[in-house]
Amino acid sequence: MDVHRISEELENLAPEQALETVLMANHSARICLTSSFQAEDMVVTHLLRNRRPDFVVLFLDTGYHFRQTYEYRDLMTKQWSLNLVNALPAQSVAEQESELGILYRSEPTRCCQLRKVEPLMSALEPFDIWFTGLRREQSPTRRNLKKVELHRLPTGRSLWKVSLLADWNWEQVWQYANANAIPHLPQYDEGYLSIGCQPCTALPSDPQNPRSGRWGGTKLECGIHTFSTQEET
Numbered sequence: 194m195d196v197h198r199i200s201e202e203l204e205n206l207a208p209e210q211a212l213e214t215v216l217m218a219n220h221s222a223r224i225c226l227t228s229s230f231q232a233e234d235m236v237v238t239h240l241l242r243n244r245r246p247d248f249v250v251l252f253l254d255t256g257y258h259f260r261q262t263y264e265y266r267d268l269m270t271k272q273w274s275l276n277l278v279n280a281l282p283a284q285s286v287a288e289q290e291s292e293l294g295i296l297y298r299s300e301p302t303r304c305c306q307l308r309k310v311e312p313l314m315s316a317l318e319p320f321d322i323w324f325t326g327l328r329r330e331q332s333p334t335r336r337n338l339k340k341v342e343l344h345r346l347p348t349g350r351s352l353w354k355v356s357l358l359a360d361w362n363w364e365q366v367w368q369y370a371n372a373n374a375i376p377h378l379p380q381y382d383e384g385y386l387s388i389g390c391q392p393c394t395a396l397p398s399d400p401q402n403p404r405s406g407r408w409g410g411t412k413l414e415c416g417i418h419t420f421s422t423q424e425e426t
Contacts, residue, residue, distance in 0.1 A: 196353065200342070203215070203340040203341055211340060223321045223322070226238060226249070227324075228250050231326065231378060231387070233326030233327070233328060235269070237325070239373055246274075247276065251278050253312060254279040255390050257390035259394070261380055262378060282308040283312075318346065318350060327356040328360075328362075330362050330363065340359045342354045
């Protein structure tokens with residue numbers, strides 16, 4: 194299937210039409226969405242619920258999330274009857290800290306690798322399409338994001354990685370969320386703009402850079418969107 198052609202076709206389509214095009218090209222595809230339950234993820238969740246309610250929501254349960262995130266995850270899973278799968282690391286927080294120390298302080302990239310990247314790569318194995326809430330505006334590392342990319346997992350399997358909101362700005366996300374009465378994480382009301390694990394998330398130091406509050410400004414990505422290999426399309 195010509196992923197490059199479909200990627201170009203999606204570029205000028207609204208998310209609803211882009212979703213329809215992807216689904217028509219993959220009639221019986223096994224579908225998942227990776228979600229940290231941030232605003233973008235909830236918009237994509239809303240879109241998928243209206244079209245393919247059998248999709249799986251993959252939540253990377255690092256053990257380090259905000260209490261509010263866990264509470265919101267459970268609330269929305271119940272309210273929207275989501276098919277939630279919590280992707281868990283090989284070790285609990287206590288086991289990892291006992292063996293390796295506080296990695297989010299000493300080696301944050303290794304911590305992300307163990308608690309996010311590896312669990313996700315395993316969790317993605319059964320699926321054909323991986324939806325995300327990624328947007329180009331979020332970070333310089335996402336500036337060249339395509340709406341559809343072909344990604345190869347560590348095992349060699351390939352799947353479509355689809356980012357329906359790639360060309361949306363922050364205002365569009367909130368316009369859709371408000372228009373569709375989608376509740377949001379309470380941390381947004383406290384001034385957070387990008388929300389991950391609690392120890393590695395602070396209020397943004399630069400209001401123009403939503404991810405400037407992540408990892409103390411030492412890096413921009415946890416690795417789940419850089420460790421999987423993008424294939425040429």
